[in-house]
Amino acid sequence: EPEVTQTPSHQVTQMGQEVILRCVPISNHLYFYWYRQILGQKVEFLVSFYNNEISEKSEIFDDQFSVERPDGSNFTLKIRSTKLEDSAMYFCASRAGSWGYTFGSGTRLTVV
C-alpha cells in the first residue's frame, strides 16, 4: 500500500537553528499538509499546499515557517529559527481526491 514517507524520524536541533523536515507524499496525490502535535496535546493543522502554493495556513504557521515542493516529489517544512516551543511531532499528509488522506509516521523534533 502506498505510504507517505517522512525523514528523519527524530531530529534534535539547537534553539535558533534552522531545520528542514522532509516528506515524500504518495506520487499521484495533489494536496499536501503539515500538522503538529505538541507532546500530550492534540494534533493541530499548520498548512495546506496545492498547485505549488499555500491554500490555507493556521495562526501557528507564522513567518518562521515555510513550505516548499522543490522537485515534484518532496514536500518540505522549514523552521527558520527554532524555539523550544517548536518541539513536537510533525506529521505530513497527502490527499488525492475526494477523501484519500494518508498521514506519514511523523518526525519528532526536539529543540534543545
Next chain:
Amino acid sequence: AQKITQTQPGMFVQEKEAVTLDCTYDTSDPSYGLFWYKQPSSGEMIFLIYQGSYDQQNATEGRYSLNFQKARKSANLVISASQLGDSAMYFCAMREGRGTSYDKVIFGPGTSLSVIP
C-alpha cells in the same frame, strides 16, 4: 469553539470486551467526513475508519465500527473484542471543505484507551 469533542480523556476496558469511544462534532458544512485514528506510544498516526456525511450506512472495518448519528452530530467508535494491542490514544477527526482547496482535517483532543488483561 471546539469543533470536535471527545469527552472521555481516559478509558479502561477488559480484554475481549467491546468499548465505545465518544465523539461529537460541529459543522455547518453539508459535505464532511469523519475519521478515527489510533496513535500508539510510538507516535505514528494509524487510520482506522472513515464515514462520509452522505453515507447511508455506518462504516465498518474489521473490529472497528463507527456509530454515525448525523442528527445528533455524533460519530462514536466501537471496538469489538478488545485486544491488548488496542491500548493507545484514539483521535476523532473531521474533514471540512471536502473536495475544495480548503479541505483539511481537524482533530479532537483524543481518548486514551487502556486494555486490561
